[in-house]
Amino acid sequence: MSNWIAGFIVLMVKIAVVLGALLLSAAYLVWAERKLLGRLQVRLGPNRAGKFGLLQPIADALKMLCKEDIVPSAADRVIFLLAPAVVALTALLMFAVVPFGPPIVLWGREVPQVVSDINVALLYVFALSTLGVYGVALGGWASNSKFALLGGIRGAAQMISYELALGLSLIPVVMMAGSFSLVDIVNAQAEMPYIVFQPVAFAIFVIAAMAESKRIPFDLPEAENELGAGFHTEYSGMRFGLFFIGEYVHMQVLGALTAVFFLGGWRGPLLPGPIWLFIKIILVALIMIWIRGTLPRLRYDQLMALGWKVLIPASLVNILLTGAFLLV
């Protein structure tokens, strides 16, 4: 029994640390994005709240919490209220399977540095990322507004198209590691990160992942200059904040997944595991911000053509080639 209680406490501490770090860095990722975007557009970015605007995320959070929570009278109330939670929840839950270091020994007990090492971890991540679409699609539908509905429909279509490429691009990684578990995949990269063997899969994964996170150049569901704000046009206050948190947590999750699948996860010289993972996540996130500041939005048919006619065939060929190499 004491064993069980100790395990439970360790698990709760791990969940608390992961969620705390994730939400805090989501807040500061917003700050980093605004600052970097400002510089890319030859502006200063936020600089009033605290030194270098460092207190800006806290000011924003307070503002969101104090704002009125408006539900349009024609909206489908329950779905409208729940949709933002689906987006934030699925993004946060994905982090449960990401390993952030080698097992450590605490009081004579081996504690793995991952919340949960399940043997279908990769599929678990996919399941959650497909479910995240419901938040976008239903949020758009429940608002009962034309802009929001269009955003929701675009979100659903875009996710279906890019989910396939995302999944297919990871099959070579699974073939090489021989496991769905993210811990095993990181361990299989002890000698060489997979980006060296799988540059094509890496490129497809990053493009599809950016489309999944609905950011420029793939922000069709939001498209502020066509659709107002797309699926979250009607949202205000902290419910809008939840969509926002979902987006930035999702960015970090994608950074972590890119690190785990292609960059060797927490492995790296000198520094401890969690620090290396953090560096890799921030690196991927900064590149995504850079791309956002540089590229224009794709047109809708270009988006679909890229997904179905370029990324999916390329990933299928990649699977075939990887299989041939593994066999030889």
Place this chain on the structure above:
Amino acid sequence: MTIYSTLFYLLAVLILASTAIAVTRRNMVHAVIYLVISFFGSALLFYLFGAPLLAALEVIIYAGAIMILFLFIVMMLRMEGLEDRLFPLKQWLPAVGVCFVYGMVLVMLIVSDTTDAPPMPAAAAAPATFGQFLFQRHWLAIEIVSMLLLIALVGVLRLGRDAGGKTRPESEVAQ
């Protein structure tokens, strides 16, 4: 009652209730959401039986891909004015008939089974073991199913194109 059987009955109630609500909703989007909850219940049931791979695939394929497509279509069609109407009788009768036959078969099975054989043990399997079993024992069935899917794919391509081989404009396809 062990904790497993308690969970089993809870999930069974969840699945049955959400499916029943799904087929009686007139609001299509609500029906889709209840069906997704039902698929979730089935996935949890698979997980309870020791098949995490099937559980994950159930969520990805059914709750994720297929129901998102349904939702997509329902949102595009914007069916209005259906919510006040009840189901017409000609939709009810076949459904009730099929349910009755299934119920009868179930009752007959329960009544006729007089042996006290223990229930089959759950076969917990890791994804790799499951895959090897599937592709070694049932490779022919898998090939047949893949062939069928390929035929469906080609058929869809054929239907989506005009005789001249030109793709129809988007608006026409949507109708």
